[in-house]
Amino acid sequence: MRIGLVGGTGKEGRGLATRWTPxxxxxxxxxxxxAKGDNHAAAxxxxxxxxxxxxxxxxxxxxxAGELAGKIxxxxxxxxxxxxxxxVTLPEGGAAALEAQRLVPDARVVATLHHVSxxxxxxxxRALHGDVLVCTDDAQARDVVLGLVGDxxxxxxxxxxxxxxxxxxxxxxxxxxxxxxxxxxxxGLAIAxxxx
Amino acid sequence: MRIGLVGGTGKEGRGLATRWTPxxxxxxxxxxxxAKGDNHAAAxxxxxxxxxxxxxxxxxxxxxAGELAGKIxxxxxxxxxxxxxxxVTLPEGGAAALEAQRLVPDARVVATLHHVSxxxxxxxxRALHGDVLVCTDDAQARDVVLGLVGDxxxxxxxxxxxxxxxxxxxxxxxxxxxxxxxxxxxxGLAIAxxxx
Numbered sequence: 001m002r003i004g005l006v007g008g009t010g011k012e013g014r015g016l017a018t019r020w021t022p023x024x025x026x027x028x029x030x031x032x033x034x035a036k037g038d039n040h041a042a043a044x045x046x047x048x049x050x051x052x053x054x055x056x057x058x059x060x061x062x063x064x065a066g067e068l069a070g071k072i073x074x075x076x077x078x079x080x081x082x083x084x085x086x087x088v089t090l091p092e093g094g095a096a097a098l099e100a101q102r103l104v105p106d107a108r109v110v111a112t113l114h115h116v117s118x119x120x121x122x123x124x125x126r127a128l129h130g131d132v133l134v135c136t137d138d139a140q141a142r143d144v145v146l147g148l149v150g151d152x153x154x155x156x157x158x159x160x161x162x163x164x165x166x167x168x169x170x171x172x173x174x175x176x177x178x179x180x181x182x183x184x185x186x187x188g189l190a191i192a193x194x195x196x
Numbered sequence: 197m198r199i200g201l202v203g204g205t206g207k208e209g210r211g212l213a214t215r216w217t218p219x220x221x222x223x224x225x226x227x228x229x230x231a232k233g234d235n236h237a238a239a240x241x242x243x244x245x246x247x248x249x250x251x252x253x254x255x256x257x258x259x260x261a262g263e264l265a266g267k268i269x270x271x272x273x274x275x276x277x278x279x280x281x282x283x284v285t286l287p288e289g290g291a292a293a294l295e296a297q298r299l300v301p302d303a304r305v306v307a308t309l310h311h312v313s314x315x316x317x318x319x320x321x322r323a324l325h326g327d328v329l330v331c332t333d334d335a336q337a338r339d340v341v342l343g344l345v346g347d348x349x350x351x352x353x354x355x356x357x358x359x360x361x362x363x364x365x366x367x368x369x370x371x372x373x374x375x376x377x378x379x380x381x382x383x384g385l386a387i388a389x390x391x392x
Contacts, residue, residue, distance in 0.1 A: 088362045094286050130388035133370065160373035166284045167370045170363035174329065177356035178387060188388035191371075192326035193380055 001148070004045035006030040006060060007052030012076065015121025016049065016113075016152070022124070023151035042067040047144065049074040049113075050100070054081055057096055061103040069106035072141045074148075075165075076113040078172040086177035088170045097135070097165035110136040110145045111165035114172045116154065117186025128152065130188025133159035133168055157191060197344070200241035202226040202256060203248030208272065211317025212245065212309075212348070218320070219347035238263040243340065245270040245309075246296070250277055253292055257299040265302035268337045270344075271361075272309040274368040282373035284366045293331070293361035306332040306341045307361035310368045312350065313382025324348065326384025329355035329364055353387060 003020055005013040008029035017027040030041035030048075042048045042064050048071050052060050057077045061068070077100075079091040093099055097111035112134040120128055132149045134156050136142045142158060149156030159168065175187045199216055201209040204225035213223040226237035226244075238244045238260050244267050248256050253273045257264070273296075275287040289295055293307035308330040316324055328345045330352050332338045338354060345352030355364065371383045 087357055088290070088360050090286070090290050090362065094284070135370075157374065158377050159370045160377075161283055164284050164366075164370050164373065166286065167363065167366035170360075170366055174331075174355045174360050174363045175387075177360065178353065178390075181354050181356075182390060184389055186389060190386040190388040191374060192384035192386040193382060194374075194378060 001047060002026045002028060002045045003148070004028045004030050004041040004048045006042060006048055006050050006064065007056070008049070010051055011118035011122070012051040013049075015116075015118040016051070018122050018124050019152045020148070025148075025151065040067065042071065045071070047072045047074060047148065050077055052077060054079050054096060058099060058103060061100055065104045068104045071107055072138075072144055073100065073104065073107040073109050074113065074145060075100045075109055075111050078114055078169045080173060080176075086173055086180060088173045090166070090170070095163075095165040095169050097162055097169070101162060108136070108138040108141040109162060110134060110138070110141050111162060111168055112145060112149065112156070114168050115175055115189045116152070117188070120186050121152070128154050130154070130190050132156045133189070135159045135162050135164045135168060137162045157194075197243060198222045198224060198241045199344070200224045200226050200237040200244040202238060202244055202246050202260065203252070204245070206247055207314035207318070208247040209245075211312075211314040212247070214318050214320050215348045216344070221344075221347065236263065238267065241267070243268045243270060243344065246273055248273060250275050250292060254295060254299060257296055261300045264300045267303055268334075268340055269296065269300065269303040269305050270309065270341060271296045271305055271307050274310055274365045276369060276372075282369055282376060284369045286362070286366070291359075291361040291365050293358055293365070297358060304332070304334040304337040305358060306330060306334070306337050307358060307364055308341060308345065308352070310364050311371055311385045312348070313384070316382050317348070324350050326350070326386050328352045329385070331355045331358050331360040331364060333358045353390075
């Protein structure tokens with residue numbers, strides 16, 4: 001599958017590329033800086049992953065709206081602006097992913113991958129902990145993305161409609177708080193009681 | 197410790213009493229129906245746990261405001277109204293626990309226990325899965341409640357300020373969705389990466 005990473009020159013994008021490329025996917029790095037990547041990568045891809053900082057989220061969606069229409073758009077952006085990253089802040093409408101859907105109504109927005117450490121992803125071969133919750137209103141897009149999560153070496157789980165992205169995004173602030181509090185790096189979320 | 201359960205005649209209250217009583221606590225069941233319990237139990241307790249349905253949350257807080265002032269108030273209420281319990285809905289201000297703090301400014305509100313199955317609690321001796329995340333702005337109240345979570349037989353974790361209750365409450369809808377989707381009962385949340 002051809003996967004475009006918009007904002008893919010950051011840590012998160014590099015981490016995803018580290019895992020998806022050996023799994024047989026073609027990863028295209030997009031960047032708003034033409035020196036760093038192709039800012040029209042989206043048009044040539046089956047799936048587009050938004051890995052921009054929240055401060056650039058709305059502008060990126062507006063800029064790429066034409067190319068994203070009809071595409072599966074994986075939104076892992078969390079509505080946090082440094083330094084206040086350990087306290088939940090809700091954007092208007094409750095979730096960045098819902099903003100994305102509003103800005104590009106024809107996109108097939110899937111909210112997921114908020115809780116996966118870019119550092120852990122980048123260490124090829126490292127076992128990744130936690131489950132990956134997937135929220136979307138598009139059943140076909142969900143199946144595609146659950147497959148891509150499996151290709152990262154993780155268990156993807158259906159976490160309901162896109163409205164539930166509020167929970168995933170908000171939990172990111174909690175995990176960042178707990179990283180600091182418990183002196184860990186890359187704490188994740190797991191669903192208890194699914195096995196057995 | 198003397199623990200008052202407001203709305204404690206429901207499943208959640210019975211489950212908590214099943215665990216806390218043998219751990220040495222005195223559990224007082226409060227109810228708005230005098231035939232079922234003491235609706236002024238709060239005044240005589242060290243810690244008060246709100247286990248009312250969300251539809252009764254604000255009214256209960258207003259009614260008991262005088263008794264709750266200065267107390268540790270454990271709020272496990274989630275802002276969901278049946279039948280729409282598998283999709284996140286945000287109350288004004290983002291969280292029921294923040295509403296509680298606003299309605300009783302002198303209460304020491306602690307948001308926790310949203311993800312613990314009342315059925316599992318009620319089965320004395322059953323091992324409980326998942327972690328219990330605790331959000332509050334009161335450090336001393338946090339320590340007391342982390343102790344009470346331990347007395348239930350679970351691991352309590354500091355999940356940050358009361359503002360982070362948004363994440364805990366919203367995740368409840370996700371877990372209820374997943375119970376249905378994956379045909380489980382009482383799925384919980386665990387933090388991955390804390391051990392080792």
